[in-house]
Amino acid sequence: MSAVAIHDLQFCYRGTQQPVLAIQNFTLARGEKLFLKGASGSGKSTLLQLIAGVLKPSLGDIEVLGAPISTLSTGARDQFRADHLGFVFQLFNLLGFLNLVDNVVLPCRFSKLRANNARMSGGTLETAAMTLLEALGLPKSAITRPVSQLSVGQQQRVALARALIGTPELVICDEPTSAIDVAHRERFMQLLLAQVAQSGAALLFVSHDPALERYFDRSVHLEAINQAAQSGIKS
Numbered sequence: 001m002s003a004v005a006i007h008d009l010q011f012c013y014r015g016t017q018q019p020v021l022a023i024q025n026f027t028l029a030r031g032e033k034l035f036l037k038g039a040s041g042s043g044k045s046t047l048l049q050l051i052a053g054v055l056k057p058s059l060g061d062i063e064v065l066g067a068p069i070s071t072l073s074t075g076a077r078d079q080f081r082a083d084h085l086g087f088v089f090q091l092f093n094l095l096g097f098l099n100l101v102d103n104v105v106l107p108c109r110f111s112k113l114r115a116n117n118a119r120m121s122g123g124t125l126e127t128a129a130m131t132l133l134e135a136l137g138l139p140k141s142a143i144t145r146p147v148s149q150l151s152v153g154q155q156q157r158v159a160l161a162r163a164l165i166g167t168p169e170l171v172i173c174d175e176p177t178s179a180i181d182v183a184h185r186e187r188f189m190q191l192l193l194a195q196v197a198q199s200g201a202a203l204l205f206v207s208h209d210p211a212l213e214r215y216f217d218r219s220v221h222l223e224a225i226n227q228a229a230q231s232g233i234k235s
Helices: 044-051 074-084 100-104 106-110 112-122 125-135 152-164 182-199 210-215
Strands: 004-011 021-028 033-037 059-064 085-088 170-174 202-206 218-221
Touching: 004 044, 021 044, 033 044, 033 210, 044 059, 044 170, 044 202, 074 085, 074 106, 074 112, 085 152, 100 106, 100 125, 100 152, 106 112, 106 152, 112 125, 125 152, 125 182, 152 170, 152 182, 170 182, 182 202, 182 210
Parallel strands: 033 202, 033 218, 085 170, 170 202
Antiparallel strands: 004 021, 004 059
16 A cells, blocks of 8 residues: 555646646655655645645545545545644744644644554653654753744754654655755754654655755656646646
8 A cells, every 4th residue: 555646636726727737646655755856836835735635636536545535524634634644844834932842742632643652652742742852853951942942953853853743654844954054954854764764654755955865765856747747837
């Protein structure tokens, strides 16, 4: 069973008839690390949102971890995403007024499955969060501080810990290194790959930075699989 399987996908934004994405077949194997690249505006973030169940395709099928996510109800998609997917956003989407631990455990507040997984590895949610934060190089002195007081590189690691808590089977990263310098970027990649390897999760990573391709099992250019782009339709 694949982590992601897409067949005959088309997606059009509301009020338009031309697809921005038209993908006949795309698969991501369980445990695979895939680097997805493409020009700005080519539809990379849209594809991630379709896989995560935030958007529904206009046509076609998307299976994530064996579940037909494209045909589930909105509530079922939301719960599936909370249970099984970890997401690292380009702008992190942290709650600045909360401390590090409270930000990290947020997915477990919406998913009993993630919460139970976290407790199995850490005893309590807070202990599991602190274990991840320490593994990602956050100093203990920062644990109780509001996340808004951290550097960009530190916030990025908090976002990664939040995505990884409760061992989701699929981790999706949308340009997570775009706001940090080279030194922090390399450290982030090493930490991300170590944690993903430990949990056995599949990793789908979007970036414009070709220097990061070397970390992945496979790289795919979106325009090579997007028939809408091949036909000259602009997204």
